[in-house]
Amino acid sequence: MEQEKRDIRSLHLDELTEYVVSLGEKKFRAKQIYQWLHLKQVSDFDRMTNLPKNLLHILSEQCVIRELKKEAVQTSKQDGTKKYLFILPDGNRIESVLMRYKHGNSVCISSQAGCRMGCRFCASALGGLARGLTASEMLGQVYQIGQDTGERISNVVVMGMGEPLDNYENLVRFIRLLTDENGLHISQRNVTVSTCGLVPEMCRLADEAFSITLALSLHAPDQEKRRKLMPVAERYGLGEVMEACRYYFERTGRRVTFEYSLMKGFNDTPEDANALSALVKGDMRGIPCHVNLIPVNPVREREYRQPGAADVAAFKNKLEKNGINVTIRREMGRDIDGACGQLRRRYAEQ
Numbered sequence: 001m002e003q004e005k006r007d008i009r010s011l012h013l014d015e016l017t018e019y020v021v022s023l024g025e026k027k028f029r030a031k032q033i034y035q036w037l038h039l040k041q042v043s044d045f046d047r048m049t050n051l052p053k054n055l056l057h058i059l060s061e062q063c064v065i066r067e068l069k070k071e072a073v074q075t076s077k078q079d080g081t082k083k084y085l086f087i088l089p090d091g092n093r094i095e096s097v098l099m100r101y102k103h104g105n106s107v108c109i110s111s112q113a114g115c116r117m118g119c120r121f122c123a124s125a126l127g128g129l130a131r132g133l134t135a136s137e138m139l140g141q142v143y144q145i146g147q148d149t150g151e152r153i154s155n156v157v158v159m160g161m162g163e164p165l166d167n168y169e170n171l172v173r174f175i176r177l178l179t180d181e182n183g184l185h186i187s188q189r190n191v192t193v194s195t196c197g198l199v200p201e202m203c204r205l206a207d208e209a210f211s212i213t214l215a216l217s218l219h220a221p222d223q224e225k226r227r228k229l230m231p232v233a234e235r236y237g238l239g240e241v242m243e244a245c246r247y248y249f250e251r252t253g254r255r256v257t258f259e260y261s262l263m264k265g266f267n268d269t270p271e272d273a274n275a276l277s278a279l280v281k282g283d284m285r286g287i288p289c290h291v292n293l294i295p296v297n298p299v300r301e302r303e304y305r306q307p308g309a310a311d312v313a314a315f316k317n318k319l320e321k322n323g324i325n326v327t328i329r330r331e332m333g334r335d336i337d338g339a340c341g342q343l344r345r346r347y348a349e350q
């Protein structure tokens, strides 16, 4: 059965080498296979033309290259953002986004099909979790988008569907493969992982000593408000979460990003801005950090609305006056199904 076959694109080079040697082959064959998988990015063993026929036969019997199927692409007329809907080998659907910035192309990938974190403003949470993605399925999104556009991808953000730290082992495997010098070799500094705040896994990630950026989905200036938005806050209080952010900086030297989604009448007042400033300054104790403001993306099934542009600007100014490093996230692809998970929902309803 397909499922029982080895997921060969999820293997690190040393694991692949061990496997190839166990088949009685020379070590260098592993490097050749790895290049076919991660540089030429073939989806078929038959295309690995410099390998002996008998080895290809064994590989195709014992292994599988987990390919994603492109089901739909939407391109924004405003800014060239492209949103992809992919079907996984087992039929689950996920979304990925290509964003074009002056500093290069950034791909936003999904880490799970669905999500079980249940954030109240998020479309991905609506159908619950189907499963976590394999490392090869996360890589597949980056590879396919690179091939589709023929353009270089310099940044990868794990901010699509799912909670990456709820799929920890596969995520770490993916980061190693993505940044491996024998593969696509994306710089770890250009990789960002966003979490809703799973404290033990945040600390574990800090201990991996990657130089990736950690983004925390904060969205509220205090525990009470955060609990109303994010069920995960029942498990891990704001104090603990901020401590984990500090620990992340201490271990990695990387500044932490806080994501704050502005929701009209809920967390967008001047008092909220002051409370957020005090939280970030106080709990981070002068450690470098950055606040990213995102006017909430309205989701049909959800009640939250965006504040007006003047309120967003006033919120930002207040933070700046308080000495906080802040940007307003440029809204990309407003004219295509904006918020994560919305394109998938539209297809799932059909």
Ligand code: SAH
Pocket (backbone or CB within 6 Å): 117, 119, 121, 122, 123, 158, 159, 160, 161, 162, 163, 164, 194, 195, 196, 197, 215, 216, 217, 218, 259, 261, 294, 295, 296, 297, 298, 299, 339, 340
């Ligand atoms: N599970 C991870 C990453 C996925 S979501 C996390 O929670 O961080 C990526 C970011 O988009 C998170 O900050 C998430 O809170 C935010 N988000 C989700 N739905 C949104 C919406 N409707 N409008 C604005 N931001 C949203």
